[in-house]
Amino acid sequence: MNNVKPGLRLTLIFILILGIIYPLVMTGISNLIFPEKAKGSLVYDKNQLIGSSIIGQKFTDDKWFHGRPSAIEYDASKSGGTNLAMSNPEFKKALDRNIKEFLSKNPTVKQEEIPSDMLTASASGLDPEITVVSAKLQADRVAKANGIAVEEVNRIIDSNKSGKFLGVFGQERVNVLKLNLKLLNK
Incomplete structure (x- = not known):
């Protein structure tokens, strides 16, 4: 039982870091450095989406x-x-x-x-x-x-x-x- 609380805490910390913070940081960086690719490299013709x-x-x-x-x-x-x-x-x-x-x-x-x-x-x-x-x-x-x-x-x-x-x-x-x-x- 003594190991359950630290284990849960560690799990929640990793969920927060790897499941929320890291993806948000990587998405933000990719939007700054590669904005077109981060949005799917969408191709438009006369303001109409035609593909990627x-x-x-x-x-x-x-x-x-x-x-x-x-x-x-x-x-x-x-x-x-x-x-x-x-x-x-x-x-x-x-x-x-x-x-x-x-x-x-x-x-x-x-x-x-x-x-x-x-x-x-x-x-x-x-x-x-x-x-x-x-x-x-x-x-x-x-x-x-x-x-x-x-x-x-x-x-x-x-x-x-x-x-x-x-x-x-x-x-x-x-x-x-x-x-x-x-x-x-x-």
Whole structure:
């Protein structure tokens, strides 16, 4: 019984520090240093919220750039990949389905040219970005559907690309929502 009161006191102190004070301090600091990101990196068009630049969305119309496949259909209340091994027959079925879908939407592309980010889901299922190569492979379809020159679509891609992580890791990439917003306001 002698240990109960100090144990309860210590529990309440840690609840206060770690459950209230620490989160409030971190939220305050993040709002000061990274205000846009702390509020969810929301993207607006003409004062209307259209999405977040850190959570992918599904675009299916030919006039839009398409993001990578999502195991959770871009449901932001969930997060997760397929967790299927390459040896799993379900993985092969999904891969074949994604290849077929990509080629049907982009008939000028050869199967061996399709980057892996257009065929496989990300670990979170919410990835908002694709590689620049993936975007450029969609340029013909997007240009034709929007009635603009492929060169103009490629300029939009090039003006929206982000560099490699720390200048060394990964590939150049583009945010699909931001690309499509540029097309919308073209």
